[in-house]
Amino acid sequence: MFELHWPAAFLLLPLPWLLRWLLPSAPVRSAALQVDFLQRLGQLPTSVSSMPLTRRRWFFVLVWLLLILASSRPQWLGDPLPISISGRDMMLAIDLSGSMEYEDMRLDGEQVPRMTVVKKLVSDFIAQREGDRIGLILFGSSAYVQAPLTHDLQSLDEWVDEAFVGLAGRETAIGDAIGLAIKRLVAEPAESRVLILITDGANTAGQITPLRAARFAASEGIRIFTIGVGASADQSLTSGIQDPSINLDEGTLIDVALASDGEYFRARNSADIQQIYQRIEALEPALRDSSPRRQARPLYPWPLGLAMLISLVIASVAVYRRRHAV
Incomplete structure (x- = not known):
């Protein structure tokens, strides 16, 4: 035309x-x-x-x-282009410490490691954020940026799938992961400063404590949503372990979320995973541009x-x- x-x-x-x-x-x-x-x-x-x-x-x-x-x-x-989705720039921080290989959760009726469930959660979340920019941080004994903020969600999903336990060390540097996310988000618009942190343990490594990093994030207007992964004692599927989530520091994760005006979620099974995904989607909706565009x-x-x-x-x-x- x-x-x-x-x-x-x-x-x-x-x-x-x-x-x-x-x-x-x-x-x-x-x-x-x-x-x-x-x-x-x-x-x-x-x-x-x-x-x-x-x-x-x-x-x-x-x-x-x-x-x-x-x-x-x-x-x-x-021809008309697909209606774009714009608005959120967020970082995903995923724990790759040694405890993420525990097989205490079920997915599609099968007993699987925690990391498999986390990948499923993140993959479904990424698939629904078309148009947003998402970055990826992987952390264990140290934290590093696997992917900067990008619209290429397909490649981001592949990087998540290729991550494996121990890639960044066997310990858990939660504070360093938050600090690294702050560096990447501090230059972004205030309404887009979001960090989703997924872990199954407590902070055992790094140079900064999680709560201190969360307070600094709050001062920069960055909201942190924390997700604690691991089955509870009565749901344990791992033989020889009475409470597989005994090392999960829920208190610190709750404090981190509250300090930054975020929210804490507990992922004990695949049903919790779906509820968490829906809750985060409601809290941080993708902002859709309703005006049609043409090439x-x-x-x-x-x-x-x-x-x-x-x-x-x-x-x-x-x-x-x-x-x-x-």
Whole structure:
């Protein structure tokens, strides 16, 4: 579909004629020098005005029309693009410490390690955040950024799937993970500063305590949602372990969430995982842009290029006739 992005440019169309009408005419000066061979000079061929004046005027009119058309930014609109989702920039921090390999949870009726359930949670969450920018932090004994904030959610999902227990060490540096997320989020708009931290243990490594990092996050307007992973004692599926989540420091995770105006969730089974996902989606909804968009292909280079070509031809003809006038 053809469209003029700035149709108001056509209001400039009468400008040359308006200026010609308003501005005074150039004064006509009589010749100050009389020569005896003036009659012979009058018999020489003219240099530039050999082209009829009316024809030259139409060329100038055409150039002006092409310039106005180019200024109106003509464009060809393609098929409608999918409605974009915009708004949230968030970081995901995933615990890869040694305890994440405990097989104390069920997924689709099968006994699986905690890490498998976490990957399922994160994968489903990412799939529903199309249009948002999400970054990924992996932490164990230390924390590092696996992916900066990106719209490429497919690649992000692949990086989550490729993560494995022990990749960042066997301990748990929760405070360092929060601190690293703050560095990545502090430059983002205030309404987009969100961190989702998933862990199954207590802070056993790192340079900063989780609560101190959470207070600093709160001062920067960053909200932290914490998720504690692991089955409870009565749900334990792991032989020889009475309470597989005994090392889960829920008190600290709750304090971290409250200090940053976030919320704490407990993931004991796959049903909890689904409820957590729905709750986070309600707390941090994707902001949808309701205005439809189309892919626009600009067409202004064509009239602009044609105007330049015609102007070049007129100038070249004038120079050629001037040089061969005598």
